[in-house]
Amino acid sequence: MVSKRNNGEGDLAVADAAYFVPKKHWGSRLAPYASEWGGWLTSWPTAALSHVWMTGTPEALPWASAGLTLLGTGVTALTWYCARARAAVVRRFATATAGITAAWTTAATIQGPWESPLFQLWAFGGAGVALSWSIFKALKRGGDSEGGSDSRLWEKVKLAGVKTGPLAVEPNKVSGPLQLPPGELDAQDVQKKADLIAGYLGLRKGAVRIAENPEDASQAEMTIVPRDVLRESMDWEGPSNPGGSITDPIVFGVYEDTEPVRMWLPGDKATGRNASHVQINGMNGSGKSQGFKEIATELLTRRDVNLVVLDPSKGDQTVAFLKGSRAVTVTNLAKCRKLVKKLPAAITERASQLGQWGYDEWVPEAFTQHGMPYLVIWVEEASKLLGGDTFTTIAQEARSAGISLVLSQQRSTFRQMSTDVRAQLGTVLCFGVNQPEDAGFSLSDETLDAGAAPWRWKNRLPGAFYLEAPGIEEARFATPARTFRAKDTQLTADIAEHGHHAPEMWAPTAATLTLAKLAQGAEDDGKEDNVVPLHPDEVPEEDLLEDFEDSLDDEDDFEDDPDDPEAGLMPLPPEVETDLDDVDPDAELPELEAGTAAIDLPQIKPSLAQARAAVADWIARQTGVFGPKDVPQELHGRDRSWASRELSALAEQGRIERADDPGTYRARTTRGHAA
Numbered sequence: 062m063v064s065k066r067n068n069g070e071g072d073l074a075v076a077d078a079a080y081f082v083p084k085k086h087w088g089s090r091l092a093p094y095a096s097e098w099g100g101w102l103t104s105w106p107t108a109a110l111s112h113v114w115m116t117g118t119p120e121a122l123p124w125a126s127a128g129l130t131l132l133g134t135g136v137t138a139l140t141w142y143c144a145r146a147r148a149a150v151v152r153r154f155a156t157a158t159a160g161i162t163a164a165w166t167t168a169a170t171i172q173g174p175w176e177s178p179l180f181q182l183w184a185f186g187g188a189g190v191a192l193s194w195s196i197f198k199a200l201k202r203g204g205d206s207e208g209g210s211d212s213r214l215w216e217k218v219k220l221a222g223v224k225t226g227p228l229a230v231e232p233n234k235v236s237g238p239l240q241l242p243p244g245e246l247d248a249q250d251v252q253k254k255a256d257l258i259a260g261y262l263g264l265r266k267g268a269v270r271i272a273e274n275p276e277d278a279s280q281a282e283m284t285i286v287p288r289d290v291l292r293e294s295m296d297w298e299g300p301s302n303p304g305g306s307i308t309d310p311i312v313f314g315v316y317e318d319t320e321p322v323r324m325w326l327p328g329d330k331a332t333g334r335n336a337s338h339v340q341i342n343g344m345n346g347s348g349k350s351q352g353f354k355e356i357a358t359e360l361l362t363r364r365d366v367n368l369v370v371l372d373p374s375k376g377d378q379t380v381a382f383l384k385g386s387r388a389v390t391v392t393n394l395a396k397c398r399k400l401v402k403k404l405p406a407a408i409t410e411r412a413s414q415l416g417q418w419g420y421d422e423w424v425p426e427a428f429t430q431h432g433m434p435y436l437v438i439w440v441e442e443a444s445k446l447l448g449g450d451t452f453t454t455i456a457q458e459a460r461s462a463g464i465s466l467v468l469s470q471q472r473s474t475f476r477q478m479s480t481d482v483r484a485q486l487g488t489v490l491c492f493g494v495n496q497p498e499d500a501g502f503s504l505s506d507e508t509l510d511a512g513a514a515p516w517r518w519k520n521r522l523p524g525a526f527y528l529e530a531p532g533i534e535e536a537r538f539a540t541p542a543r544t545f546r547a548k549d550t551q552l553t554a555d556i557a558e559h560g561h562h563a564p565e566m567w568a569p570t571a572a573t574l575t576l577a578k579l580a581q582g583a584e585d586d587g588k589e590d591n592v593v594p595l596h597p598d599e600v601p602e603e604d605l606l607e608d609f610e611d612s613l614d615d616e617d618d619f620e621d622d623p624d625d626p627e628a629g630l631m632p633l634p635p636e637v638e639t640d641l642d643d644v645d646p647d648a649e650l651p652e653l654e655a656g657t658a659a660i661d662l663p664q665i666k667p668s669l670a671q672a673r674a675a676v677a678d679w680i681a682r683q684t685g686v687f688g689p690k691d692v693p694q695e696l697h698g699r700d701r702s703w704a705s706r707e708l709s710a711l712a713e714q715g716r717i718e719r720a721d722d723p724g725t726y727r728a729r730t731t732r733g734h735a736a
């Protein structure tokens with residue numbers, strides 16, 4: 062049985078599961094071989110004692126001989142039966158050992174183990190058998206217990222042939238490579254058994270994750286995280302780096318293995334990391350706003366970054382904690398749209414300024430030598446502002462001007478965010494979502510295949526998220542993390558204490574975006590709480606004089622009605638009219654003339670809706686158990702992992718049933734009512 066214990070410093074040791082506990086001292090190294098040598102040594106005195114005992118009562122000797130022969134045969138048969146789950150070679154070897162030992166013990170009991178050739182058989186034959194077992198074990202363990210495979214585990218979960226490589230043991234995490242039998246199993250086969258492996262090890266569901274090795278299909282990476290540290294959020298302990306640079310990582314949570322989450326926005330040529338925009342998704346109550354607040358507090362305590370927050374929906378609700386900070390907040394929909402319209406001009410201005418200073422992207426020297434901070438524009442409920450080509454251009458150009466956009470919305474369907482904009486968002490932060498399909502709009506297939514399942518949380522574990530971002534190793538993408546637990550008052554206090562590090566809004570950008578006019582509380586609602594942190598004398602006068610009334614008048618730049626639920630959504634593609642009245646869809650197709658070559662027409666990938674309908678239709682015709690492999694690929698035009706997610710989603714929705722084997726399903730049985 063596998064038991065877990067914690068040594069008090071967070072180091073995990075899992076007793077009895079040999080590969081969790083590196084054994085370095087000689088006693089431990091020799092212990093695995095003690096059984097065969099111990100058995101060999103004790104067999105001789107045991108047989109000698111039995112012989113003396115039996116010859117003391119000669120009338121019992123024939124009965125004892127018959128009994129021992131029967132016993133030996135029984136033990137040999139039992140060994141064969143019990144070893145059926147083991148590899149064939151192990152089964153044969155164990156049965157042969159049992160048979161030989163039983164035969165020798167019977168003969169030695171009758172004759173005496175010192176008689177020739179029984180003594181020689183024991184000395185050489187027995188030692189040879191013990192030595193064979195030791196060699197066999199040593200080879201299986203790779204010389205010692207480190208990195209040895211645990212074939213029993215893999216045989217149990219019906220993945221015989223998988224070998225475990227050297228495992229790295231960290232606090233609350235064990236990870237290492239898996240060698241898969243080439244041509245027989247791939248990473249997806251192992252991924253499907255991840256929960257079974259967890260069950261075998263006595264761990265919770267989701268504790269074992271398997272990631273593909275992009276370089277080698279016969280390898281995979283296994284990660285085991287025994288303790289679910291995400292169940293309890295960790296407390297926010299203040300900003301990670303007050304007075305630091307935006308080039309230092311932003312820390313806003315911990316991964317399940319207690320590593321802090323680190324995210325970068327600006328690029329870094331030295332490490333090849335690109336500057337990045339961010340897409341944030343998550344259902345109602347999944348913790349997006351909390352994540353925003355912690356990241357905002359990080360930004361507002363750094364020395365070289367400005368923050369502009371556009372929140373066209375919630376008004377003061379989310380941004381109230383920024384009171385007194387150097388963030389600029391715009392919470393009126395019309396003003397948010399106005400600002401978005403002005404962004405291209407600000408981007409051009411910043412990019413050409415950086416170019417004049419000799420930079421092709423924002424670098425810390427742009428601030429230290431010329432005073433231009435990095436700029437983060439955070440857009441809540443982004444779908445309300447994303448429509449139109451302007452935003453695509455903004456997303457494409459902004460990074461080179463030292464601007465990162467953070468677009469937060471519940472879902473990012475293709476109507477809510479164009480593929481062009483999506484292609485520009487290098488960082489994805491995915492909180493709990495309602496269904497697997499929603500995760501597919503943000504997280505990559507690789508991350509989902511590696512075990513990321515944000516739909517398991519829904520909004521029951523607020524703050525839990527997955528992060529895909531430049532600068533983070535890909536193996537981390539499927540590792541769940543959780544934001545810190547923090548009260549707004551704490552964050553406000555942190556900003557009050559360390560906010561003096563934050564720079565004032567860079568005047569030319571502030572002027573181009575007319576921030577003095579657009580910011581919350583500046584004009585229209587008379588509130589004084591959020592002040593735009595500008596020195597008026599730094600702002601060009603003509604910009605300040607721009608007619609704000611005019612800017613509000615030309616709202617018809619946005620044709621949609623702010624109250625329209627379709628507002629901001631991409632238009633649906635026009636319906637294609639076809640003149641098919643004369644065509645009989647049931648008519649037989651004409652036979653191809655003999656000799657006519659069949660033409661391979663290019664296959665059109667079905668739309669998501671078509672793919673789903675085709676799969677549903679196919680399922681309705683299934684009478685037995687099926688899995689993703691069985692769903693014909695031409696029905697959906699996607700890879701097997703898509704089919705796998707689709708079937709899993711249908712099972713979660715109760716539209717199909719899970720069969721006994723993991724990853725297999727059957728159509729729902731319709732039970733008739735008893736009359």
Ligand SMILES: Nc1ncnc2c1ncn2[C@@H]1O[C@H](COP(=O)(O)OP(=O)(O)OP(=O)(O)O)[C@@H](O)[C@H]1O
Pocket residue numbers: 294343344345346347348349350351352523524525543544545546
């Ligand atoms: N890491 C966390 N630990 C504990 N509680 C959290 C955590 N993150 C968020 N919460 C709590 O969960 C609740 C919902 O969080 P939040 O308002 O951030 O969700 P949201 O995704 O922004 O929701 P909506 O889209 O409805 O605004 C809040 O009460 C918040 O305090």
